[in-house]
Amino acid sequence: MDPLEEALRSRFGLDSFRPWQREAIDAVLGSPGRALVVAPTGGGKSLTYQFPAAVLEGTTLVISPLVALMEDQVRSLTARGIEATYLASTLELDERNARESAMLRGAYKLVYAAPERLASESFVRMLSRCKIALVAIDEAHCIAQWGHDFRPDYLRIGSLLERLSPPRVLACTATATPEVRREIIEQLGFANTTFSEVLRGFARPNLHLAAKTVDGPKQARAAVIEALETAIGQPRIPRGGAIVYAATRKTTEQYAELLRKRGYNAAFYHAGLDGEARTRVADRFASRKFDVVVATNAFGMGIDRSDIRTVVHVQPPSSIEAYYQEVGRAGRDGDEAQGLLLCSGADIALRRRLVQMGSDGEAADASLAARAWQLFRDLLRYIDARSCRHDFVLRYFGDERETLGGCGHCDVCQEIAQHAGDDGTSTEGTTLIVRKALSAVARANKRAGMQAVAEMLHGVDSERTRRFGFTGLTTFGLLKEHSLPWTVALLRALLAAGWIDLTTTEHPVPVLTRNGVSVMKGEVEARIVLPLEPRSPAPSSSRGRGKTTRELPPLNPDDQAVFERLRTHRAEIARQKKVPAYVVAMDRTLIEMAMVRPQENHELLAVHGMGPGRVEQYGEGFLRVIKGE
Incomplete structure (x- = not known):
């Protein structure tokens, strides 16, 4: 029998x-002795350092950011007869000194330490006197300043490794894009040596992903209740647990109260609670005494509960990495589970404020704020995706080897299946439209941006399209039967699907990807849901004591936020000029501006309802709003 398999059975009770x-x-036990492991939440990453620690001579040091996670893993290891402990500032000084003394004697196979302990010179000196066989860095994405959960204390790990020169180093994370992985490799000094990179598939076939744009809190509350009833059933006999994530402490408390009134055994969890209260909520949820926890992102790491049937985000988190880590806590038992992400225009404005605010309440560093906002914009692209959500995630994490060509059970794939065979929305008809758009990107040959390519497809005969030579191309006007905003939305959907990309030049222009070429040539079917044509709002009524009713077209969250800013700007102009708002611009005009994003006055002229007079009077103001100035 393989000695490692035998040790796995005897020490951990696992068959293989x-x-x-x-x-x-x-890679850790043999050569090169260094590895970066990227595997999704619940995938079994901890075994990759716990097992080597159990069979190696000496002590394994595990850098981990959460005390609750350390406590949980230490209890589990001790129960298996593997000597382990943890060191953190939450311990009394005498207890911490006793554990460090035992560590010097080699009493432990694993010692977990919080990263802030590395700030102590005496602690680092003590480590240098120990026989360290392996240093494992858990949640290694925290070392990346451009990641979603950067922790400054993690920056000390690189110098610690230089000082200790351990024979083996392992870095583990559940969320790391190619860019973040490069930074981890650089910070840990892997770039100058041989190491193994293990990228475990991110596909979760049992997880049904969905995203939904909501108008506001009322619609969000209804969606949460529906998601819980679908996933875990009625409150009296729930079929497992649920986590509801929110962006603010106040929102967690409000939703916990709402769910309790609906009969669910629910609690809230956020960083404003004292440590004892947080531990109590986490323990009661893990032991199934609570069915639902409504929490900020402070909750989840180390929660050992496999029957979580749904994770609902009532507000979007900070990034795709954060989202996939949190939604990945559902369905760890392999049974079907749900993940629902909700977003409103107000949520986008909230996130904008959060990224501009530093941890101390002061304004955040401009470069860090810009990067954080870009990470959130990537998440908005996910929300706006009109192709398979699982494939989107796989491409984002650079795991294109496992792209699914459609998972078949996310909300987008289900919509594609529902429409298959309908006139105008058949897979064949959709593929033809997509091929036309991709052909236009190819024929543009990097000469212009997304807006100009959309104008070419729509058949806009203007100075700009003539200057680029677009009016003479065979792709000119190929989609003239569709509106310009719809064509722009289509190109964005192709960007989200990974069939086109944007260059990294100062003025990004669209280019075909390898997969996009395959779709354009007809080698691959275009599995995507086409955008809906924007509809004009229903006429408003001034009857009924000034109340108005209107129906807005479906906008993606990013466009909705721009629309709301334009509407606020319009209201201010109307107030100053003492005229009705529609005299300045109609809602339909603002909607088209939000979708098309004109950058110059001549582009405003192409927007419905913006004639020369309006452009002259109001154009500069609208452009400033669109540009975020």
């Missing part, structure tokens, strides 16, 4: 390694 676990463990 997962293939990627064995690959990582072989």
Whole structure:
């Protein structure tokens, strides 16, 4: 029998390694002795350092950011007869000193330490006197300043490794884009040595993903209740647990109260609670005494509960990495589970304020705020995606080898299946439209941006399209039967689907990707839901004591936020000039501006309802709003 398999059975009670676990463990125990493991939440990353620690001579140091996670893993290891402890500032000084003394004697196989302990010179000196066989960095994405959960204390790990020169180093994370992985490699000094990179598949076939744009809190509350009833059933006999994530502490408390009134055994969790209260909520949820926890992102790491049937975000988190880590807590038992992400225009404005605010309440560093906003914009692209959500995530994390060509059960794939065979929305008809758009990107040959390519497809004969030579191309006017905003939305959907990309030049222009070329040539079917044509709002009524009714067209969250800013700007102009708002611009005009995003006065002229007179009077103001100035 393989000695490692035998040790796995005797020490951990498991029959076999997962293939990627064995690959990582072989890299750590053999050559090169250094590895970066990227695997989704609940995938079994901890075994990749716990097992080597159990069979190696000496002590394994595990850098971990959460005390609750350390406590949980130490309890589990101790129960298996593997000596382990943790060191954190929450311990009394005498207890911490006793554990460090035992560590010097080699009493532990694993020692978990919070990253802030590395700030103590005496602690680092003590480590240098120990026989460290392996240093494992858990939640390694925290070392990346451009990641979603940067922790400054993690920056000390690189110098610690230089000082200790351990024979083996393992970095683990559940969320790391190619860019973040490069930064981890650089910070840990892997770039100058040989190491193994184990990228475990991010596909979660049992997780049904969905995203929904809501108008406001009332619609969001209804969506949450519906999601819980669908996933875990009625409150009296729930079929498992649920986590509801919110962006603010106040919102967690409001939703917990709402769910309690609906009969659910629910609690809230956020960083404003004292440590004892947070531990109590986490323990009661893990032991199934609470069915639902409404929480900020402070909740979740180390929660050992496999029957979570749904994770609902009532407000979007900070990034795709954060979202996939949090939604990945559903369905760890392999049974079907749901993930629902809600977003409103107000949520986008809230996130904008949050990224501009530093941890101390002061204004955040401009470059960090800009990066955080870009991460959130990536999440908005996910929300706006009109192709398979699982494939979107796989492409984002650079795991294109496992792209699914449509998972078949996310909300987009289900909509594609529902429309298959309908006139105008058939897969064949959709593929033809997509191929026309991709052909236009190819024929543009990097000469112009998305807006100009959309104008070419729509058949706009203007100075700009003539200057680019677009009016003489065979792709000119190929989609003239569709509106210009619809065509822009189509190109954005193709960007989200990974069939076109934007250059990294000062003025980004669209280019075809390898997959996009395959779709354009007809080698691959275009599995995508086409955008809806924008509709004019229903006429408003001034009857009924000034109340108005209107129906807005479906906008993606980013466009909705721009529309709301334009509407606020219009109201201010109307107030100053003492005229009705529609005299300045109609809602339909603002909607088209929000979707098309004109940058110059001549582009405003192409927007419905913006004639020369309006452009002269109001154009500059609208452009400033669109540009965010």
